[in-house]
Amino acid sequence: MIKLATIAGSDxxxxxxxxxxxxxxxxxxxxxxxxxxxxxxxxxxxDWSHEVFPLTEEALRAQLETIFTGIGVDAAKTGMLATxxxxxxxxxxxxxxxxQNYVLDPVMICKGxxxxxxxxxxxxxxxxxxxxxxxxxxxxxxxxxxxxxxxPSSLEEIKEAAKRIYxxxxxxxxxxxxxxxxxxxxxxxxxxxxxxxxxLEAELIKTEWTHGCGCTVAAAITAGLGFxxxxxxxxxxxxxxxxxxxxxxxxxxxxxxPGNPAAWRKAFx
Numbered sequence: 001m002i003k004l005a006t007i008a009g010s011d012x013x014x015x016x017x018x019x020x021x022x023x024x025x026x027x028x029x030x031x032x033x034x035x036x037x038x039x040x041x042x043x044x045x046x047d048w049s050h051e052v053f054p055l056t057e058e059a060l061r062a063q064l065e066t067i068f069t070g071i072g073v074d075a076a077k078t079g080m081l082a083t084x085x086x087x088x089x090x091x092x093x094x095x096x097x098x099x100q101n102y103v104l105d106p107v108m109i110c111k112g113x114x115x116x117x118x119x120x121x122x123x124x125x126x127x128x129x130x131x132x133x134x135x136x137x138x139x140x141x142x143x144x145x146x147x148x149x150x151x152p153s154s155l156e157e158i159k160e161a162a163k164r165i166y167x168x169x170x171x172x173x174x175x176x177x178x179x180x181x182x183x184x185x186x187x188x189x190x191x192x193x194x195x196x197x198x199x200l201e202a203e204l205i206k207t208e209w210t211h212g213c214g215c216t217v218a219a220a221i222t223a224g225l226g227f228x229x230x231x232x233x234x235x236x237x238x239x240x241x242x243x244x245x246x247x248x249x250x251x252x253x254x255x256x257x258p259g260n261p262a263a264w265r266k267a268f269x
Contacts, residue, residue, distance in 0.1 A: 002226045004030040005067050006219065007090050008079030009038040009052070009107075015258030016040075016212030017079060021219040023261040024241070028223035033071065035063035037079075037086045048255035057085040068093045075101035075226030077218050084124055091128040101225035104133035104170070105218035106142045122146065126168060135172035135231045136165060137218045143175045154181060155188065155199070162192040172231040176217065187243070191235050200236060202243040210246065211256045217242050 004025045011017035018034040025032035038054040067073065076099050081087050094102050106125055122145055130136060136146075140158065144151040147164035155177070162173045173192045181188060184204065191198040220241040224234025245259030248266075252258065 002030040002074045002223075003033065003072060004028075004219075004223055004226050005033045005035070005073040005076040006079060006222070007035045007037060007064070007076065007081070007086075008105075008215070009040050009082070010034075010036050011212070012039065012041045013211075013252060013256065013258075015252065015256065016215050020212040020215040020258070020261070021077065021079065021222075024216050024219035025223055027241075027261045027264045028220065028227065030074075030223050030226055033067045033073070035060060035067055038082050040080070042256070044253075044255075048253075052080075052082055054083050054086070057083075057089070060086060060089055064089055064093045068097045072097070073099060073226075075099070075103070075222045077103040077105055077222040078129065079105050079215055079218070080107040081121070081125065084121065087121065087124050087128050091132060094129075094132050099132075100134065101222070102133050103218050103222045103225065104129050104136045105214060106136060106138050106146060107214070108142045108145055130165075131169045133170050134225065135174055135221060135235070136170045137174045137176065137214070137221060138165070139176045139178070139214055140181075152177075155190065158190045159192070159197055162190055162197070166192055166194050172235075174221070174235050176214065178213075189239065191232055193232070198232065200239045202239060203247075205243070205246045205249075207246060207249050208257070210249075211252075211258045213242055213246065213259055216245060216259055216261060 006021035008018040022032040041051045042048045140152045143161040147161040152158040165173045175190045178187050187202045187204045189200045220238035221234045244263040248260035248263035
């Protein structure tokens with residue numbers, strides 16, 4: 001059994017965070033485990049506004065001890081890490097247990113927001129976790145923050161951000177352009193390994209229901225690595241996975257809707 005771990009926030013609505021990760025791990029056929037860094041809630045009385053409730057350092061360490069010391073992992077990812085100790089502890093266990101297949105999903109913003117989540121943590125995340133990662137999976141906003149440039153809005157700007165991020169010490173960079181690029185009629189993401197740029201293109205699915213897409217993509221890459229794919233192959237398969245998920249997305253309520261990870265299983269069975 002391939003053991004896959006996520007260190008991430010819990011989304012009470014079930015569409016993003018570790019809930020999306022575990023659903024994705026299951027669809028890939030892996031055994032999923034989760035260390036909860038925080039609980040994210042959405043207030044239906046205040047237009048679905050987000051609130052974040054971090055778990056204590058003691059509680060997070062106990063979970064990591066259970067997963068990494070007590071069980072072991074074939075691949076792992078991190079998602080929303082809203083405290084310095086969440087970053088420090090993640091780095092400690094990933095390093096201590098020499099996790100080669102580590103995916104850094106640098107979550108810096110909640111869906112529906114427009115400001116970085118705890119921007120002062122960005123430098124610590126880059127310093128502690130980026131050098132440990134096999135691949136980093138920022139969206140264009142996060143890529144701009146890490147590369148210290150304006151948010152990319154074209155393929156050329158994404159490529160420049162990818163170069164800057166690669167130079168920080170990560171061997172593979174995957175920037176999710178998706179529907180955020182100007183004048184694009186397709187969903188285009190960029191993969192960079194320090195020598196070649198590869199464009200991952202799929203149909204542009206026009207839906208407002210994109211809750212949890214970034215988490216799902218990173219989880220799919222994690223699962224692919226765990227099952228022995230290289231970074232590019234894992235990313236390519238993850239692109240297909242999220243495209244199917246989005247094509248079968250649905251509304252949860254008037255504010256939000258998730259993708260549908262089960263679409264992968266239904267498409268091939």
